[in-house]
Amino acid sequence: MTRLLALAIAAVAAATAHALQLKDDRGVTVSLERPAQRIVSLAPHLAEIAFAAGAGARLGGVSSFSRHPAEAAQLPVVASHGRVDIERLIALQPDLVLAWQSGNSPLQIDRLKRLGVRVFVTEVRALADIPRIVRLVGALAGSEAVAEASARQFENEIANLRGRYAAQRRMAVFLEIWHRPTLTVNGAHLISDALRVCGGRNVFATAKTLTPLVSREEILDARPEVIVTAGFGSEAPQAWRGLDLVPAVRSRRIHAIDPDLLHGQGPRVVEGVRALCERLDLARK
Numbered sequence: 001m002t003r004l005l006a007l008a009i010a011a012v013a014a015a016t017a018h019a020l021q022l023k024d025d026r027g028v029t030v031s032l033e034r035p036a037q038r039i040v041s042l043a044p045h046l047a048e049i050a051f052a053a054g055a056g057a058r059l060g061g062v063s064s065f066s067r068h069p070a071e072a073a074q075l076p077v078v079a080s081h082g083r084v085d086i087e088r089l090i091a092l093q094p095d096l097v098l099a100w101q102s103g104n105s106p107l108q109i110d111r112l113k114r115l116g117v118r119v120f121v122t123e124v125r126a127l128a129d130i131p132r133i134v135r136l137v138g139a140l141a142g143s144e145a146v147a148e149a150s151a152r153q154f155e156n157e158i159a160n161l162r163g164r165y166a167a168q169r170r171m172a173v174f175l176e177i178w179h180r181p182t183l184t185v186n187g188a189h190l191i192s193d194a195l196r197v198c199g200g201r202n203v204f205a206t207a208k209t210l211t212p213l214v215s216r217e218e219i220l221d222a223r224p225e226v227i228v229t230a231g232f233g234s235e236a237p238q239a240w241r242g243l244d245l246v247p248a249v250r251s252r253r254i255h256a257i258d259p260d261l262l263h264g265q266g267p268r269v270v271e272g273v274r275a276l277c278e279r280l281d282l283a284r285k
Contacts, residue, residue: 024121035142036096042079043100047072048266053137054146060092084108124265126193131155157270168199174224179234182214198277224248226283231256255279
């Protein structure tokens with residue numbers, strides 16, 4: 001009996017030793033006894049990352065606006081605008097939930113943890129975070145080879161863009177993410193990192209908040225050479241009436257880029273970075 005008990009304890013210890021343990025962006029270690037079989041993502045970019053990591057077939061639930069790839073749009077929605085439908089999520093019996101640190105409620109994440117749900121929380125602030133998180137999700141899902149291929153492809157595409165525009169003249173750029181009220185991003189934002197790849201300088205990089213509200217006077221003082229907007233009419237000259245002293249407005253260097261590309265946090269953002277680089281290159285001529 002004693003020998004059987006010792007063997008059982010040894011088996012448990014061996015299983016624990018081989019459990020998958022990864023630290024998330026909160027610094028919390030998440031443990032899985034085996035690769036996740038049922039995954040739920042709580043943000044659109046996390047669904048996209050799960051598919052890129054080779055874990056799409058294991059994704060059972062997503063958040064609203066999960067449209068990429070198309071298969072994600074067919075999955076049950078368990079979260080909307082950062083709020084999670086706890087009962088619907090629990091009914092899916094996930095063994096792993098992928099959460100967004102700045103987009104999901106810490107209280108709801110804590111509640112999921114108390115209910116015994118393993119939650120892996122990440123945050124994208126730089127382009128390098130995207131392949132990093134793809135690799136982490138691949139490790140959690142046991143699809144490391146697919147994840148590594150996706151991560152390397154992303155890194156290579158960004159490296160090619162960086163090399164192509166490294167020697168180009170740096171341009172002062174105003175990145176507008178919302179027109180009324182006028183919102184921009186500071187230097188710690190993902191879009192600022194994309195701008196650096198293209199040889200641009202964010203005129204509000206030193207702002208204290210991540211997405212500051214800026215006045216017309218501040219835009220005049222910043223004197224951007226190029227304005228990049230999310231479109232919806234904000235690229236039209238009349239949208240900038242009264243700001244004719246701003247070099248970008250005076251020279252009509254106002255460009256719209258689809259926010260679905262440039263404002264995303266998944267691998268598809270490389271298309272937005274490419275579009276941004278092309279607009280800046282056009283403005284240099």
